[in-house]
Amino acid sequence: MLEIVELACLPQQAFDESYLKTQAFQKLGIKDTDSFYCRVIRRSIDARSRAVLYRMALEVGELAHLKPLSSYEIISSNVSKAKEVIVVGAGPAGMFAALRLIELGYRPIVLERGSDVKARRRDLAAINKDNVVNPESNYCFGEGGAGTYSDGKLYTRSKKRGDLRKVLELFVAHGAKEDILIDTHPHIGTNKLPAIIQAIRENIIASGGEVFFNTKVTRFILSGSELKGVETADGTKYTGAACILATGHSARDIFELLQEQNIYIEAKPFALGLRVEHPQEIIDKVQYHCDDRGPYLPASSYSLVQQVGYKGIERGVYSFCMCPGGFIVPAATAQDEIVVNGMSPSRRDSKYANSGIVVSVELEDIPEFSIQKALACMAFQKSVEHKAWLAAGKTQAAPAQRLVDFVNGRLSTSLPESSYQPGLTSAVLDDVLPPFIAQRLKGGFKAFGQKMKGFYTNEAQVVGVESRTSSPVMVPRNRETLEHVQVKRLYPCGEGAGYAGGIVSAAIDGMKCAEAIAVMY
Secondary structure: EEEEEEEEOOOOHHHHHHHHHHHHHHHOOOOOHHHEEEEEEEEEEEEEOOOOEEEEEEEEEEEOOOOOOOOOOOOOOOOOOEEEEEEEEHHHHHHHHHHHHHHOEEEEEEOOOOOOOOHHHHHHHHHHHHOOOOOOOOOOOOOOOOOOOOOOEOOOOOOOOOHHHHHHHHHHHHHOOOHHHEEOOOOOOOOOHHHHHHHHHHHHOOOOOOOEOOEEEEEEEEEEEEEEEEOOOOOOOOOOOOEEEOOOOOHHHHHHHHHOOOOOOOOOEEEEEEEEEEHHHHHHHHOOOOOOOOOOOOOOOOEEEEEEEEEEEEEEEEEEEOOOOOEEEEEOOOOOOOOEEEEOOOOOOOOOEEEEEEEEEEEHHHHHHHHHHHHHHHHHHHHHHHHHHHHHHOOOOOOEEEHHHHHOOOOOOOOOOOOOOOOOOOOOOHHHHHHHHHHHHHHHHHHHHOOOOOOOOOOOEEEEEEEEOOOOOEEOHHOOOOOOOOOEOEEEHHHHHHOOOOOHHHHHHHHHHHHHHHHHH
């Protein structure tokens, strides 16, 4: 016997195992409860009415037939003598590609330009405290990629990308809580991810793979239209059966290198805007319809979208990477730019809520950058980030404005407290953003204020700029083989190549590239 029981319960009941079991057994008419187990397999919050509920799915079965919630087990492998595959980048795409390569009998050689997760902390502290950006190791570069120290959300809007469940079970196998297999919007937290990423690396090495840090690729070794390997900054050459290029959305030097070596790339539309920060209690009041969410509900989140016109052309304005109970962090990869991102610790217990509010950018919006050809969107992105740096005084302090002041074009005479550690500088963000972005954002904020009463307030502030939403460059690949359209044995992968949008989708793409290599080589 195996039954699924659906329950709607109050927040204070949702984590009471005794209550849940009693309800489930009563629904099924089970009296001999000692012979049966009951466990939660799905959990979500329903805040559509004034009474906020948890929607639960409970699995009930005979105790003798109880199986682990996660079926994945780390397989002890030794691929030290196996055929080698180079993996450039130790973000989720690269690390999960390496894990899958090991499963398939290949030896991954992972090359990461940044530091390991522990050493990265010093580089992040230097940005936050001293305004010093290490261009090789920062919030974007280093072991685990951009997601390690900027949140750890584990959900994807696309259900067609691949084996989502396997990614989550791999995280559990390396130390994540089983809650991520249950919650509709799973989240690990930036304070928990480093240990999990380290465990993945240790597994790769224990299986015979290699992981090199502070190892920056500076040249692709080509023989005609075939990739033979890569060369790093210290002159070391690495060769292998194939190369997975998983460098992330911010590896501008890699995009320039591809263009320099005549490896075909394309400009790719992306999105750019600001990060809005509210007191978390404002968002809780709006979403949970109460003055105090209490101890049983997590910090609330939101998802917003609006089509807004400018000069007769509509573009999407939408929330991106919403971080309840979170912090705004500096995500620049060069000293002369300001980039902001958001993150939440596992408890989501900050007093602030923040989200990127961004506008779709198409090539037709930036004709003045067309001379840059495949790097047009990247050049535009870089120019806005540099303007933000100038506007805030040439440090890692970020330009900011109260929300209503921004919409009305007024300089804010004061700014609210913020979670952004390097500090904020009051600025007119119209001087940073091009009109086609700024005007659409203003229309979007007004519309969001209509959708969420209390959202549009000067208690909130906007901080610039949110510009690393996705890669501004596409590295094209064959749809069937996943190999580069021009260069054999090169497998563009993950966010940096334009094929993913977050930790989970990048991890899935990494595994798919590993499987494609196994078919071909």
